[in-house]
Amino acid sequence: MWVTVLHxxxxxxxxxxxxxxxxxxxxxxxxxxxxxxxxxxxKLTATNLEIAISTWIGAQVEHEGAITIPAxxxxxxxxxxxxxxxxxxxxxxxxxxSLTCGRFSARMAGTDADEFPPIPTVTDGTIARVPAAQLRExxxxxxxxxxxxxxxxxxxGIKVEIEGDTMTLAAADGFRLGVDQVKLATPFEGKIGFIVxxxxxxxxxxxxxxxxxxxxxxxxxxRSQVLFxxxxxxxxxxxxxxxxxxxxxxIPATTGTEAAVDLHAFQQAAKAASIFARDGSxxxxxxxxxxxxxxxxxxxxxxxxxxxxxxxxxxDARVKGDGAKVAFDARFLLEVLSALDKGEVVTLGTTTPxxxxxxxxxxxxxxxxxxxxMFVQW
Numbered sequence: 001m002w003v004t005v006l007h008x009x010x011x012x013x014x015x016x017x018x019x020x021x022x023x024x025x026x027x028x029x030x031x032x033x034x035x036x037x038x039x040x041x042x043k044l045t046a047t048n049l050e051i052a053i054s055t056w057i058g059a060q061v062e063h064e065g066a067i068t069i070p071a072x073x074x075x076x077x078x079x080x081x082x083x084x085x086x087x088x089x090x091x092x093x094x095x096x097x098s099l100t101c102g103r104f105s106a107r108m109a110g111t112d113a114d115e116f117p118p119i120p121t122v123t124d125g126t127i128a129r130v131p132a133a134q135l136r137e138x139x140x141x142x143x144x145x146x147x148x149x150x151x152x153x154x155x156x157g158i159k160v161e162i163e164g165d166t167m168t169l170a171a172a173d174g175f176r177l178g179v180d181q182v183k184l185a186t187p188f189e190g191k192i193g194f195i196v197x198x199x200x201x202x203x204x205x206x207x208x209x210x211x212x213x214x215x216x217x218x219x220x221x222x223r224s225q226v227l228f229x230x231x232x233x234x235x236x237x238x239x240x241x242x243x244x245x246x247x248x249x250x251i252p253a254t255t256g257t258e259a260a261v262d263l264h265a266f267q268q269a270a271k272a273a274s275i276f277a278r279d280g281s282x283x284x285x286x287x288x289x290x291x292x293x294x295x296x297x298x299x300x301x302x303x304x305x306x307x308x309x310x311x312x313x314x315x316d317a318r319v320k321g322d323g324a325k326v327a328f329d330a331r332f333l334l335e336v337l338s339a340l341d342k343g344e345v346v347t348l349g350t351t352t353p354x355x356x357x358x359x360x361x362x363x364x365x366x367x368x369x370x371x372x373x374m375f376v377q378w
Contacts, residue, residue: 002090004060014075017046020053036066066113122227129185139205141339145178146171146198154242157195181366200237255349257324259317269301269313277330279305
């Protein structure tokens, strides 16, 4: 026997590294997962050549060895097995593995481990430590603003700036900008900036969903790769080269009108408006009205679709400044509201119908989301 592992551990590990397996590949071996023993543990690694995910699970190791096996085949078969020990035998002729779990057994053909792409090692460079829970939330609030097309590669990434005890994440796609700040677990000496692919950050977010403690982040000295290290998990990603926009200049210094509203009420009104907005160019209109004659201020959320109908909702608001009107893409509005926690108070600042909307959270002072307006006839 080569190794013996728990079904639950192997299934979870395959699900984790499987996120890095490409759906299609110019290099066929990247459709495989690399299995190798590592000091009484079994290490699993997958890569799409842009991001690599490695994880370690406890194992009873009889002898050292390594092989690559088709990732999808292995994961689907393991998931079909009962919750019991899985015994894995390694064979050289033919190259492959045999699995046994209770009364279930299978043989899978594999390829030599030497054919698997080398995984970059990031051992030297700049290191920072950030609480896992705070990093997870910051990625969730910012990543939605990253571009999904490759016309401007730097915009598909998230700009990271680390200085003192703060890490700042920023993403922009030309229509919106998300910025959030995270307090580091330990102060950082100096200052550093780099661009991480948003897809890589989203994988980090998924993998730390049930993690506590800190995430160790290491940037290579030549600023070409970044390593995220968690207990028993490592994610290595290529960094994006280029100049990220000066996002600080995209945030309005002042706004003529500011409305503070209950997040849940705002979400309900925006969801209702989005139903009609689907057939109305995706436009949701917001009309902010200051308090008058002892009545509280309000935000009127509306949308309409020609020949189909229209809707309007009113929510109470604490309004500073004059009244204002602004329209947003329904998807952008819903996404920024969904990034915040229920029970929060969200503030919207704007000046004119052609001015950006600035969303902030009273519960998360370091968070700012700027959305460009849509031009409509009022």
